[in-house]
Amino acid sequence: MAVIKTKGVEKTYNPDKIPVRALKGVDLEIAEGEFTAIVGPSGSGKTTLLNIIGGLDRPTGGYVEVGGEDISQMSDNELIDFRKEHIGFVFQAYNLIPVLTARENVEFVMLLQNRSKAERDARVKELLHAVGLEDKLDKRPSELSGGQQQRVAVARALAPKPTFILADEPTANLDSASTANLLDIMARLNREEHITFVFSTHDQRVIDRARRVVTLVDGVIDKDERRE
Amino acid sequence: MLFRLARRNIWRNRRRTFITAASILFAVLFASFMESLQRGAWDNMIANVVNYYFGYVQVHEQGYWEEQSINKAFPLADSLNAIQKIEAVQAVLPRLESFALASAENNTAGVLVAGIQPEAENSMTRLSERLVAGAYLQESDEAALIASGVADRLGLGVGDTLVIISQGFRGVNAAGKYPIKGIAEFGSPELNKQMVYLPLPVAQYFYGAPGRVTSLALKIEDQGDIGPVMQQLRTQLDTAAYEVMDWQEMLPDLVEARELDTAGNVIVYFILYLIIAFGIFGTILMMAKEREYEFGVLISIGLQRWQLSVSVWMEVIMLGLLGALSGILLSIPVVLYFKYNPIRFSGDMASSLEKFGFEPIFPATFEPQIFLTQALYVFVLTAVLAIYPMMKIRKLKPVEAMRN
Numbered sequence: 001m002a003v004i005k006t007k008g009v010e011k012t013y014n015p016d017k018i019p020v021r022a023l024k025g026v027d028l029e030i031a032e033g034e035f036t037a038i039v040g041p042s043g044s045g046k047t048t049l050l051n052i053i054g055g056l057d058r059p060t061g062g063y064v065e066v067g068g069e070d071i072s073q074m075s076d077n078e079l080i081d082f083r084k085e086h087i088g089f090v091f092q093a094y095n096l097i098p099v100l101t102a103r104e105n106v107e108f109v110m111l112l113q114n115r116s117k118a119e120r121d122a123r124v125k126e127l128l129h130a131v132g133l134e135d136k137l138d139k140r141p142s143e144l145s146g147g148q149q150q151r152v153a154v155a156r157a158l159a160p161k162p163t164f165i166l167a168d169e170p171t172a173n174l175d176s177a178s179t180a181n182l183l184d185i186m187a188r189l190n191r192e193e194h195i196t197f198v199f200s201t202h203d204q205r206v207i208d209r210a211r212r213v214v215t216l217v218d219g220v221i222d223k224d225e226r227r228e
Numbered sequence: 229m230l231f232r233l234a235r236r237n238i239w240r241n242r243r244r245t246f247i248t249a250a251s252i253l254f255a256v257l258f259a260s261f262m263e264s265l266q267r268g269a270w271d272n273m274i275a276n277v278v279n280y281y282f283g284y285v286q287v288h289e290q291g292y293w294e295e296q297s298i299n300k301a302f303p304l305a306d307s308l309n310a311i312q313k314i315e316a317v318q319a320v321l322p323r324l325e326s327f328a329l330a331s332a333e334n335n336t337a338g339v340l341v342a343g344i345q346p347e348a349e350n351s352m353t354r355l356s357e358r359l360v361a362g363a364y365l366q367e368s369d370e371a372a373l374i375a376s377g378v379a380d381r382l383g384l385g386v387g388d389t390l391v392i393i394s395q396g397f398r399g400v401n402a403a404g405k406y407p408i409k410g411i412a413e414f415g416s417p418e419l420n421k422q423m424v425y426l427p428l429p430v431a432q433y434f435y436g437a438p439g440r441v442t443s444l445a446l447k448i449e450d451q452g453d454i455g456p457v458m459q460q461l462r463t464q465l466d467t468a469a470y471e472v473m474d475w476q477e478m479l480p481d482l483v484e485a486r487e488l489d490t491a492g493n494v495i496v497y498f499i500l501y502l503i504i505a506f507g508i509f510g511t512i513l514m515m516a517k518e519r520e521y522e523f524g525v526l527i528s529i530g531l532q533r534w535q536l537s538v539s540v541w542m543e544v545i546m547l548g549l550l551g552a553l554s555g556i557l558l559s560i561p562v563v564l565y566f567k568y569n570p571i572r573f574s575g576d577m578a579s580s581l582e583k584f585g586f587e588p589i590f591p592a593t594f595e596p597q598i599f600l601t602q603a604l605y606v607f608v609l610t611a612v613l614a615i616y617p618m619m620k621i622r623k624l625k626p627v628e629a630m631r632n
Contacts, residue, residue, distance in 0.1 A: 051627050054528075056528055056626050056627045076533075077532060080530055080531070080532050080533070081530070081532075083528065083529065083530050084529070084530025084531075085530075089529055091525065095521075095525040095630075097233070097522070097525075098240065098522075099236035099237055099239075100232075100233070100236070104229075104232075108229065108529070109529055111229045112229075112531060112535075113530075156529070160530070
């Protein structure tokens with residue numbers, strides 16, 4: 001079953017002034033457990049597509065279904081709640097909350113979901129162990145390296161048990177060793193726990209590990225390649 | 229979690245937090261100190277005028293206060309009984325007061341001659357404690373006690389003779405000469421330049437009004453009892469014959485002057501807090517701009533706008549209260565110091581203050597309400613200013629915030 005389904009998704013910026021068509025009718029289906037990279041040159045519409053799939057932006061045409069629900073019709077507040085329950089985000093710049101520790105960052109969305117303390121504690125330990133940071137529970141982002149921060153970000157994205165994870169250029173600011181380490185962790189979580197990952201990336205190291213590569217050119221899907 | 233976020237965010241930019249909190253601290257310190265000093269000066273002045281002479285409530289013959297005429301003197305015995313039965317009234321001070329011309333050698337001065345019962349008077353006004361020379365009056369004396377201002381103007385000392393002339397009750401001539409037994413100094417410059425005390429029977433004889441008084445001053449310990457006592461007096465006494473007045477009715481100029489002075493300070497506080505408001509707003513503006521990206525991330529990962537707004541609102545309020553509470557903590561020892569060590573003006577400054585009827589002593593008053601009011605001002609100020617980031621958050625689009 002498709003976790004994500006887009007049909008004729010279009011996005012035009014400045015429709016009333018100088019229109020810029022970022023997406024020109026994207027049809028895409030991503031099934032549960034896929035490990036997909038969306039690639040393409042700068043300006044091809046990768047980030048726009050990811051934002052629309054993640055409910056951060058609205059399409060100007062077409063529709064998006066996540067887990068069978070049409071998110072294009074949701075109000076702002078409904079979208080926020082939807083993202084909290086169903087979508088995990090990993091950003092290029094990590095975007096951890098600087099005043100919270102690694103433990104608190106991972107716990108944050110679960111608190112918003114009103115999970116019990118016992119459940120939160122267990123999940124935080126499990127996830128930080130999974131990303132190899134069980135000894136950094138009480139460190140703040142400023143006390144962690146870039147690679148470690150991105151691993152905490154992955155743990156945070158996974159904490160609410162989302163339907164899928166959207167990662168926008170997750171390795172762009174990481175060195176080779178950190179990139180390899182992060183990809184190992186995400187690949188393992190995908191393989192062992194069937195978590196769906198969707199990346200936008202330029203990074204060949206990420207593209208090499210993806211099992212499906214969708215290439216966008218000028219706002220349309222140019223190529224959709226599956227690997228075994 | 230929202231509270232924790234707010235609390236920790238305050239310390240993200242320590243220098244800015246300290247600068248903002250310090251500006252609030254000094255505003256609160258300045259405002260608390262100024263208000264404590266102002267209230268203290270007024271309380272001191274009112275105590276000097278009211279406690280040391282007028283009393284909080286007086287009973288006169290109807291129309292006396294308007295005319296202030298000796299002809300409105302009334303027989304003492306008629307009215308005393310009912311008043312003395314009122315529980316909150318601790319003492320009743322009968323007085324016979326009228327203006328007179330005092331002279332000594334070539335000097336003359338207008339004075340207020342007050343016939344008093346020395347012992348009863350002393351129980352309320354503690355007149356004997358104000359003596360700077362000589363001794364206090366006794367019931368049987370045929371002598372005068374004068375204010376130091378009168379003594380200075382007439383060039384008199386203890387043992388000298390004071391000559392006074394006036395118009396007595398119903399037009400009789402009043403003239404007398406009395407040895408000066410004591411000289412008292414009053415805090416109130418107004419009292420200090422005109423008071424002459426005689427024992428009540430001596431004054432009654434002088435004014436040709438035996439058995440009569442012009443006023444009954446009531447000693448009331450608790451100011452909260454003033455209203456009930458007046459109410460009771462108005463039901464017990466014949467209001468067609470007697471008037472019952474509290475100190476505010478008797479001294480409207482004093483009340484008005486205090487209100488005017490307080491209103492002037494409100495303007496000063498308004499300007500002070502306006503300046504502080506711009507400082508706080510600058511901090512909020514920078515904070516909101518710097519954290520736009522972070523706000524976008526928080527909304528992206530599932531924090532509702534209202535939750536983010538509450539967190540930022542708490543942050544701004546906490547910043548304000550941090551400054552306000554530090555200001556209050558610093559104000560307390562300063563105000564206490566000046567309560568027990570009042571500012572005493574001397575020289576030209578003292579003369580100027582006295583011309584305006586102020587005793588040149590400014591003790592600070594210590595009232596928790598003053599500090600709480602300042603904290604309330606800061607709370608309201610920051611609560612209003614915190615609306616700005618809340619409005620920004622309401623309109624914030626996460627994608628645009630994170631793109632910027």
